[in-house]
Amino acid sequence: MPTRRGKAGRETAGDLQGRARETALLSALAGEALRGEVRVVVLSGPVGMGKTALVERAARTCGREFTVLRSTGLPAWSATPYSGLVRSTLSGTDSGGGEETGDGGSPEAFAGTLTERTTAIEAARALLGRLRPGAPLLLLLDDAHLIDAASLRALSLLMADESPPGGLLTVVATERPDAACELLGLSATTHGPRRITLQGLSTGEAAALVEAEGVRVPPEPRIASLVRWCDGNPLYLKAVLDHLALGSAEAFGEPDVPPSLTAAVARWSQTLPEPARHALRVLAVLRAPSTVPQLNQIAELPVATRDLELLARSGAVRWSERGGVPHVELVHRGQREALYRGIPLHVRQDVHRRAARALAPPERWRHQVAASDAYDAPLAERLLRAAEQESREGHFSLAARHTLDAARVAPDGADRQAALLDGVRLLIFGGETHAALRHREAVLRTPAGPLRSEALGLMSMVAGRGAAASRYLTAARQDFERSGRMACAAAAAAELAVVQNFLARGEDACASARFALAHSASESVSATAGYALALGTALTGGAAAGLAALGHLPQDPAQVATHDMETLTCRGMFRGLTGDLQGAVADLDATLYHRVVGRVPESNVTALVHCVWTHYLLGEWHQARRRLAIAFDLADEHGRGADFGILHGLSAILHTSTGRLKEAEADLEESAALSRNADYGAPAFHTTVAQAAVRFLLGDHREVVALVTALRRTTSNLPRALLYGSWFLPIVGVSYARLGRVGEARQALDALRGIAGDGPMLAMTRLWLEAAVHEAEGDQAAAVAAYRAALAVRGPGGDPRPYRALIRRDLGSCLLRTGDNDGGCAELRGAAGEFTALGAHPLRQGCEELLREATAAARVECGPRCDAIWAALTSREREIAELVGRGWTNNEIAGDLFISSKTVEYHLRNIFVKSGFPDRKRLRDWYQDTDRAS
Numbered sequence: 001m002p003t004r005r006g007k008a009g010r011e012t013a014g015d016l017q018g019r020a021r022e023t024a025l026l027s028a029l030a031g032e033a034l035r036g037e038v039r040v041v042v043l044s045g046p047v048g049m050g051k052t053a054l055v056e057r058a059a060r061t062c063g064r065e066f067t068v069l070r071s072t073g074l075p076a077w078s079a080t081p082y083s084g085l086v087r088s089t090l091s092g093t094d095s096g097g098g099e100e101t102g103d104g105g106s107p108e109a110f111a112g113t114l115t116e117r118t119t120a121i122e123a124a125r126a127l128l129g130r131l132r133p134g135a136p137l138l139l140l141l142d143d144a145h146l147i148d149a150a151s152l153r154a155l156s157l158l159m160a161d162e163s164p165p166g167g168l169l170t171v172v173a174t175e176r177p178d179a180a181c182e183l184l185g186l187s188a189t190t191h192g193p194r195r196i197t198l199q200g201l202s203t204g205e206a207a208a209l210v211e212a213e214g215v216r217v218p219p220e221p222r223i224a225s226l227v228r229w230c231d232g233n234p235l236y237l238k239a240v241l242d243h244l245a246l247g248s249a250e251a252f253g254e255p256d257v258p259p260s261l262t263a264a265v266a267r268w269s270q271t272l273p274e275p276a277r278h279a280l281r282v283l284a285v286l287r288a289p290s291t292v293p294q295l296n297q298i299a300e301l302p303v304a305t306r307d308l309e310l311l312a313r314s315g316a317v318r319w320s321e322r323g324g325v326p327h328v329e330l331v332h333r334g335q336r337e338a339l340y341r342g343i344p345l346h347v348r349q350d351v352h353r354r355a356a357r358a359l360a361p362p363e364r365w366r367h368q369v370a371a372s373d374a375y376d377a378p379l380a381e382r383l384l385r386a387a388e389q390e391s392r393e394g395h396f397s398l399a400a401r402h403t404l405d406a407a408r409v410a411p412d413g414a415d416r417q418a419a420l421l422d423g424v425r426l427l428i429f430g431g432e433t434h435a436a437l438r439h440r441e442a443v444l445r446t447p448a449g450p451l452r453s454e455a456l457g458l459m460s461m462v463a464g465r466g467a468a469a470s471r472y473l474t475a476a477r478q479d480f481e482r483s484g485r486m487a488c489a490a491a492a493a494a495e496l497a498v499v500q501n502f503l504a505r506g507e508d509a510c511a512s513a514r515f516a517l518a519h520s521a522s523e524s525v526s527a528t529a530g531y532a533l534a535l536g537t538a539l540t541g542g543a544a545a546g547l548a549a550l551g552h553l554p555q556d557p558a559q560v561a562t563h564d565m566e567t568l569t570c571r572g573m574f575r576g577l578t579g580d581l582q583g584a585v586a587d588l589d590a591t592l593y594h595r596v597v598g599r600v601p602e603s604n605v606t607a608l609v610h611c612v613w614t615h616y617l618l619g620e621w622h623q624a625r626r627r628l629a630i631a632f633d634l635a636d637e638h639g640r641g642a643d644f645g646i647l648h649g650l651s652a653i654l655h656t657s658t659g660r661l662k663e664a665e666a667d668l669e670e671s672a673a674l675s676r677n678a679d680y681g682a683p684a685f686h687t688t689v690a691q692a693a694v695r696f697l698l699g700d701h702r703e704v705v706a707l708v709t710a711l712r713r714t715t716s717n718l719p720r721a722l723l724y725g726s727w728f729l730p731i732v733g734v735s736y737a738r739l740g741r742v743g744e745a746r747q748a749l750d751a752l753r754g755i756a757g758d759g760p761m762l763a764m765t766r767l768w769l770e771a772a773v774h775e776a777e778g779d780q781a782a783a784v785a786a787y788r789a790a791l792a793v794r795g796p797g798g799d800p801r802p803y804r805a806l807i808r809r810d811l812g813s814c815l816l817r818t819g820d821n822d823g824g825c826a827e828l829r830g831a832a833g834e835f836t837a838l839g840a841h842p843l844r845q846g847c848e849e850l851l852r853e854a855t856a857a858a859r860v861e862c863g864p865r866c867d868a869i870w871a872a873l874t875s876r877e878r879e880i881a882e883l884v885g886r887g888w889t890n891n892e893i894a895g896d897l898f899i900s901s902k903t904v905e906y907h908l909r910n911i912f913v914k915s916g917f918p919d920r921k922r923l924r925d926w927y928q929d930t931d932r933a934s
Helices: 020-034 051-062 107-117 120-129 149-159 177-183 203-212 220-230 234-243 249-253 259-269 274-286 292-298 305-313 333-342 345-358 363-371 377-392 396-409 413-429 433-437 440-444 450-462 466-482 486-502 506-519 523-541 543-548 562-577 581-594 603-617 621-638 641-657 661-677 682-697 701-712 717-723 725-738 742-753 760-777 780-791 801-818 821-838 841-872 875-885 890-897 901-915 920-929
Strands: 038-044 067-072 089-091 099-101 137-142 168-174 194-197 317-322 325-330
Touching: 020 038, 020 051, 020 168, 020 194, 038 051, 038 177, 051 067, 051 137, 051 168, 137 149, 149 177, 168 177, 203 220, 203 234, 220 234, 220 333, 220 621, 220 641, 220 661, 234 259, 234 333, 259 333, 274 292, 274 305, 274 317, 274 325, 274 333, 274 345, 292 305, 292 325, 292 345, 305 317, 305 325, 325 333, 345 363, 363 377, 363 396, 377 396, 377 413, 396 413, 413 433, 413 440, 413 450, 433 450, 440 450, 450 466, 450 486, 466 486, 486 506, 486 523, 506 523, 523 543, 523 562, 523 717, 543 562, 562 581, 562 603, 581 603, 603 621, 603 641, 603 801, 621 641, 641 661, 641 682, 641 841, 661 682, 682 701, 682 717, 682 725, 701 717, 701 725, 717 725, 725 742, 725 760, 742 760, 760 780, 760 801, 780 801, 801 821, 801 841, 821 841, 821 920, 841 901, 875 890, 875 901, 875 920, 890 901, 901 920
Parallel strands: 038 168, 038 194, 067 137, 137 168
Antiparallel strands: 067 089, 089 099, 317 325
16 A cells, blocks of 8 residues: 655555545455446545545555546536546556546537537447456546536446446545435436445544654543544544644644644635535634524525535534524534634624624624724723623633623723733633633733733643742732732732642642631632642641541531532542542532532542542442543643643553553653643652552562652652552552562551541551561461451441452462462452452453462372372262362253262262362362363
8 A cells, every 4th residue: 555754754554544444345345346246335424534535545455456437526617517527537457557637628628529519428438438348447436526417427327327347336425425326326226325424533543643644642532632622534633733743731622723724624615605605604603503593694695404404414514403493503613713714804704793783792792802893992891891790600711701802802901901811810710721821922911010920820820830830929919918909919829829739838838828718708719728728738737637627518518518619629539548438439529510610720620530549449440431531521621731641640540450551651651741841740749659550550569669769759749748648658568568678668557557547448558568568577377367357347438449359369379378279269269350340351360370370389289189089089970070160050960960969969978078178169179270170
């Protein structure tokens, strides 16, 4: 297959990615055509979906065996009769593989000749006369909806009575399959066409496209966000890949539309009738679904239902029901942005003016601003009043839009700058982080002052630049204080406290939060300060101290007030970190389902991070994956830059646990790259903890110890280590013990014992680590006792199933080393079953390997005794022992051997006496563990 160069200079396998099913179908139909059959396949789908790429693949793969006749539609010739025939090309076996163009002369002149001197049948026969006699024909009609009707009727004869004797495969690529099939007469032929409607690429196929472009493939969640943006359309994906460096999370949140894509979409829209094209413009301007009457009210030209149905058949729009009323809307965000940017300014403003007259506020105001080319003081005043009202009600995103619109039409320059800064703050409070960051250059152009410093601080915070955010917000708070604007100073202090917690400066965060609580009557500012105060307390005294500071919250999370949802997030975090896993899930779920967006846009992502980890510890891995997917979506829309690194770390742990090691390594690489971009230590801390967890699951204890040793060298990580000790101390301590570093293992055990909390998790992991220490010291009996005590731990708070399975595996391994082969194998089988239930296939395989080794050793040790047992049995007893070993019941054995069940029981008693086995389970295990089963 021909190759092309990717962006990095690598050879790649062409532009088509995925489409395995479609390619297989084309190959199968080509084979049938080579055997003399007539086959037709119709490819349809929106512009950019890869129809032409499939046609090209068919030409490449079949061109050596077929004569290839190709006709491609063009807008300029679609109304000229027979232009499709004139512009067709012929290549294949009759010309040694070279390409032969159609007859000379202009299309207009040749079309006139055909009209005057020949019929469509004669034209088709003339084409057939150029073919090699008996050779199969591959007829490729690309963009068939743009080929003139006369040419299609003539070409249709090749698929009917005039078909060549060597077989025929016709591939029709079109955006309007029904119209093409009608003109080609396919519905009337005996050779019914196979229809393929191309859908957007999946995440995996998009990743292959990224790789073909010569770009390092990002982890799956970041590819998925780009797929969502454009519904997997290859045209959009490739345009963005060519335009963007994929190193930033923002690129996958909602990328800027590259000029090349805008131009391509504009060229495509020119192929549509004017009413349909104008309907697309109106939908792009409205940015929302619309009814047909509303479209007609706004559109310059009447838009008939048939125009919209044409767009729907082309895959450009889709219908939906809203309140029982049919609405039409664009397919995806990328399409809307590309269409909007391709509308000439004067046309765009005209549509905005029409929309403003048709719609009520607040949408009317947005369109008035977009249509305006002059300042409008009354409109700016209305917008600011509306923004103030929306902000009081907690609708920060809507308030931000009103404020930023006011910044465009306010006559006074100072008012415009103030509105810009306030609008950016409100965007961040509303969780619109990507939209806020797009205003950075405009904010930097405003005069220095506390509002500018606060806006820049908040923008730095959501971009993951904690140190810069701290500097800006400190300056803002100080400037507000000096000017006596204490309410503004309190708001800046609350925001600063959040950032100081990012930097693990718990004492500073507590001081800033207390200042905010003392100087603000705002409910949202107080909520942010309370959240920051609880987290700062935990950083200085541990999760249990933070939990104690939240005693004022109702125990039932459903009773917590909406403005306290951020604080409830803290309680959920602390409950999980102190072992109350079920209580953590209850609190965190409440914040996700009931929280409105407030002044701290990262709270929901934080809640989801802890939800993922808590579900993982409970063994609810399917739920953990679902929460992780939601977290990535939320981070795309509302998160901080640092969120992605933490989420990729969690994704790596889940992938490793289930055996997807390649995906796990990609996640770890991405997490590490993102943590390097941050100017504070939290992302690197969480990345390192994730790396340690992955290496522990892979059994690489040396790397676990090396990672944690490097982590502890950074002083700023000590508060985080205090807070998150229950996450990593068990695996670090066990790794120390496995390496024989008993002193350090005991230090980890002492630190783990120092974490206060309830629930089985802490008690179980302490005993697990204690058992590992005993093993390292050579006290196997004490180790077995500690392992058994760990497995006996029960109680409220949720069962940490992954820990329980790991402990059971370690107990089985320890028992084998003490010589208790039966007990060790039993525990390993139990652990393997638990790992299977969790989906932890690599860990299950590890148990099975230990079992195989134990069984092989047992065979060597007990071979003579096994032979003696077998020799002591009668032939009938051996038959029964064999069937018991295969798992048969007494009734099944009796039926097979034509004896009674009582006779089976009699023989079994004799077998037990001769072998010394206490029951049929031990007999079955003996049979299966020896070579008798083979």
